[in-house]
Amino acid sequence: MSAQPADPTCPVARTVDIVGDKWSLLIIRDAFDGIRRFNQFQRDLGIARNILAARLRDLVHAGILRVENATGGSAYQEYVLTDKGEDLFDLIVSLRQWGQAHAFAPGEPHSVLIDATTGEPVPRLSYTTPDGGRIQARQARVRKVGEP
C-alpha cells in the first residue's frame, strides 16, 4: 500500500499497510458475504473497474484472496478468501459493531449479522481472553520492541 510502513515493528501499521484502504476493506466484506466474481464486486461496490482490478491483484498478492476456477465448469474465475483472509473476520466484525453503535441515527435501519444456525441476530460481541476476561482500552498498553 505504501512505500515505507509508518512503524515497521507495529502490527497495527503492518495490517493497515495491507488492508487499510476503503476499497480493500469493502472487498473483503463482500467476500465474506459470498461475493466471488469480478463483476459482482464491481456492481455491488460501484468501484471503478481499474481500481477493482488493482485491489484484487494486491489482495491476491498479499495472500488474502486466491483465484479459483469458477464452480460449474465455467471457464471464468472466482476470488475466494484464503485462510489468512478468513482470519480478517474479526476485523470486519469490529467495523460492523462500531458502525452499528455509532454511525446510525436511532431507529435508522441497517443490515445485521445473523447466526446462520439459529437465525437470530448476533448479539453485541466483545473481546475476551481465553479465560473469559474482557479487555478494555484503559487496562492495556503497548510494549514496543526493545522495551523491558
Place this chain on the structure above:
Amino acid sequence: MSAQPADPTCPVARTVDIVGDKWSLLIIRDAFDGIRRFNQFQRDLGIARNILAARLRDLVHAGILRVENATGGSAYQEYVLTDKGEDLFDLIVSLRQWGQAHAFAPGEPHSVLIDATTGEPVPRLSYTTPDGGRIQARQARVRKVGEP
C-alpha cells in the same frame, strides 16, 4: 471520506467511510498509545503536516477526537479520544491481532499488547457473545435491510 457510501445501510461501509483510511487508523492507534499533540503525531507517523491537519479536523468533526486545552497550563491544545473514539479499541485490537498472526515472519520482533495491571502480554483474543459463545465466519451471515 467519500461522497456516497458504497452501501448506506451497511454498518461496515459507514465505518469504513469514517475511519477506513491508513492515516486515520494510525492516528487513532497513536491516540490509544497516549499521543495527544499535533507535533507528536507528526513525528511519530512521519505524515505530511497538511494531511495530518486535515485528518485531525475530520476525526474531530466525526466526534472521534476532541480538542482540549493542554494539561499543565500550556496555551497549546491536545487531541484526545472521545467515548465514541474509545469504542474503536476493539477495531485497533483486531488490526493488531491479525498483523501479529499474519504480517510478521516467525520470530520477527514486533510490539505487543500488555495488560497494564498484570504486566503480562494480552493473550490471543476472540470475539464472544455475552453467553460465552464464539462467533466465526462460517456460522454468520448478513441480513440486509428489508430481508426477512
Place this chain on the structure above:
DNA sequence: TCATGCGGTTTCGATTTGCAACCAGTTTGA
C-alpha cells in the same frame, strides 16, 4: 451466428497526496 456477459486494460481529466517553505504565537534558556 450473433448478441451479450465476463474480466480486465488503456486513456485521460480530476482529486488527493506529500514535500517544502512559510507564518504567527508560545515557550525556553542563557
Place this chain on the structure above:
DNA sequence: TCAAACTGGTTGCAAATCGAAACCGCATGA
C-alpha cells in the same frame, strides 16, 4: 530580556492516485 527554538498549523506546487469511460479479446447462450 531577548533570541532561539518549538507550536500548530497554512500555502503552493509537483507527483501519485483515483475515477469514468471507452475499448478489447474471449466465453457463453439463444
